[in-house]
Amino acid sequence: GDHWGYGKEDGPSAWHRHYPVAKGSRQSPIDIIPDEARRDSSLGPIFLKYDRCTSLSIANNGHSVVVEFDDSDDRSVIQGGPLDNPYRLKQFHFHWGGKGCEGSEHTVAGVGYASELHLVHWNAVKYTTYEDAATAPDGLAVLGIFLEQGDDHRWLHTITDVLYMVKFKGSATNFKGFNPKCLLPSNLHYWTYLGSLTTPPLHESVIWIVLKEPIVVSEKQLGMFRILQFSGEEEDQRMRMENNFRPPQPLKERILKKRC
Ligand SMILES: CN[C@H]1CN(c2cccc(OC)c2)S(=O)(=O)c2sc(S(N)(=O)=O)cc21
Ligand SMILES: [Zn+2]
DSSP states (O other), rough: OOOSSSSSSSSSHHHHHGGGGSSSSSSSOOOOOOGGEEEEEEOOEEEEOOTOOOOEEEEEESSSEEEEEOOOSSTTTEETTOOOEEEEEEEOOOOOTTTOOOOOOOEEEEBBOSSEEEEEOOOTTTTTTTHHHHHTTEEEEEEEEOOOESSOOOOTTTHHHHHHGGOOOTOEEEOOSSSSSGGOOSSOOEEEEOOOOOSTOOOOOOEEEEEOEEHHHHHHHHHHHHTTTTTTTSSOOOBBOOOOOOOOOOOOTOEEEOOO
């Protein structure tokens, strides 16, 4: 099973022991410095075609809460922006902090948000399976959306109201008819760069597209994420799921880009 986590012994600073790519040349997340982002005239707008998406389940995988989609055809895709073809929506999940402190993975000029939503898509045009795409340099496209603490988010309730059903690692339940379009901010201005999965296996296979505008959610809703446990129901050690974020990694020879 997974022998990594977010604790002192098994957390991000230890991941390189089992996953040496942790010290690679295109690791994620990064600290986004807006003034250093290079305008790129070849970057067009991104298009999210989620209208026919089919959510299937919501689950606690011991690292986050994940909503899985039917990715057997191109019914829900992201395209445009830095992408050469449509990428299929496979799942989305969140990263968050402890009470009132940071929690996002990407930071903006050194400042973190309370949480970060990742919508994970894969290049089904070039690769036959998700697993093949997840190890290819242009295999995945992850859309990152910051969550800022403030007023209640009307639609996030659809998710936070069912978290009690997936409290323990390994639990899952039906979650049909959810369209993540309701979790998007009003405008899709973005930064983009070549990076990696932010958890093991840390594959350097992700084209990151991070939206500039956060969505606003309440502290109460953020608190609902913290009823989740890293641990399974049978384990006697209760481990509240929080601070499941990797800190920013060196940019190295990469250039952060933005649309003109
Ligand atoms: C545990 N979390 C990861 C699980 N994954 C995974 C699943 C199957 C195979 C595989 O590598 C062969 C990776 S994943 O691709 O769904 C993602 S995306 C992602 S993030 N935070 O960068 O958006 C983390 C993980
Ligand atoms: Zn993630």
